[in-house]
Amino acid sequence: MKILEQTLKEIKPSYECVKDRTKARLDSLSKPIGSLGILEDIAIKVSGITGEINNSLDKKNIIIVCADNGVVEEGVSTCPQEVTETVTYNFTKGITGVCVLSKFTGTDLTIVDMGVKNDIHSDKVINKKISYSTKNMTKEPAMTREQAIKAIENGIEIVDDLVSKGCKILGTGEMGIGNTTTSAAVLSVLSGIDVDKVTGKGSGLTEEQLEHKKEVIRKAIEVNKPNKEDIIDVLSKVGGYDIAGLCGAFLGAAKNRVPIVIDGFIASAAALCAQRLNKYCREFMFPSHLSAEPGAVYMMNELNLEPILNLKMRLGEGSGCPLAFNIMEAALYSMKNMVTFEEARICRDDYIDIRK
Secondary structure (H helix, E strand, O other): OHHHHHHHHHOOOOOHHHHHHHHHHHHHEOOOOOOOOHHHHHHHHHHHHHOOOOOOOOOEEEEEEEEOOHHHHHOOOOOOOHHHHHHHHHHHHOOOHHHHHHHHHOEEEEEEEEEOOOOOOOOOEEEOOOOOOOOOOOOOOOOOHHHHHHHHHHHHHHHHHHHHOOOOEEEEEEEOOOHHHHHHHHHHHHHOOOHHHHOOOOOOOOHHHHHHHHHHHHHHHHHHOOOOOOHHHHHHHHOOHHHHHHHHHHHHHHHHOOOEEEOHHHHHHHHHHHHHHOHHHHHHEEEOEOOOOOHHHHHHHHHOOOOOEOOOOOOOOOOOHHHHHHHHHHHHHHHHHOOEHHHHHHHHHHHHHHHO
16 A cells, blocks of 8 residues: 555646647747647647657557456356456467557567466566456455555556666556456446446447346446445456556556556556546546447546547557557657758758858
8 A cells, every 4th residue: 555655645747837848849840830730739748747848759668467357257248258368378479469569669568467367377477466366246346455456556566667677658458358347337436427328348249248248237336336436445346457457557657757558448447547546647648549449438538538549449458559659759759850940941041052
C-alpha cells in the first residue's frame, strides 16, 4: 500500500507554461495556424508531460499484462481459458498481432504474468503472479483488496524499471480470456451506465450468449455490491489482475512523467480506474484507437479523451499502441524539423544571395 500511496502523492499536473510555449512555437511555423490538427495537440500534450518543447520517443515499450479470470466458469467467452496461457507463450515467440506491429515500429515488449492459471516457464516473461487466476466474481469478490493493491503496485514497479532504463513512451496491452466481461463490469459500476449498453460480444458471442454475458455481469455486481467511490473495492470485486496491473502502469507513467498509450477496451478500463484514483492521470494518456466493443465510446466519454485512430480493431494485446506511436512520433518530428516563417524567410534570402 505504501508504493500506491506514495505514487498518488507524486503525480502532478502538466506543465501549462511549457504547453503555452510549445503552442506559440507551433503557431510560428511556416504553415497556417492549427493546420496540423491533432498532430499539434499531441505535440503540445507531450511537452506538458516532459517539460520540454522538443521531444523524441526513441525508446518505446508496450507492457502486456497476462492473467486469467474466474468468471470464465460462467460461459462468458467462446474461447477456452487455456488460450490465455497459449497466447502468453506466443508473445515470447514474436508471432501475435502486437508482436508483428511492434517489430514494424521498433517497439519493445514487456510481458508480465500477473495471474495466468498455470505457471509460465519462460525467461521472456516477468513473473508477477499474484494467484492462479482470480475467483469467480458471480460467487465472491474476484480478488481480495490486498491482491488488487498488489497488482496495482506491480504495475507501478514495472513502469519505474522501464523508465529507469530510458523508455520515453509506454503502451498498454493485456491477455486474459473473459476480460471484456470484467471490463464491462468495471465501466458499468464506475459510470452508472447500464450493463446492456457497455457489454459487447468480445471474442465472437452469439446474441443468445451475449444476453447470458450481461446477466453474468449483473449478477456479479449484485452479489458483490462494489462501492463506485472506492476504486480498489471495484477492482477487487469485479475486476481482474490485468486491469489492476495496467491501472498501476498508468499511475506509474504519470508519476514518472512519460506519455502512455491506451489500447482498446480493457486497457481503457484500467485507465479509467487510474484517472479516478488521481485526476491528473488523464493528462498523460493517449488513446490509440476506438475499440469495436460497444462500451469503448462510453469509456472515452468517461475519460474525456479522443482516440487517435478508428480502425475498427478489437484484437487487444496492445496492438493499437505501435500505430499510435508512429503518429505521435510524426507529430513530434514535424514540430522539431519545420521552420518558422522567419527562419523560412532567412533561408529564402540566402538562396537569392547565392543565385546572385
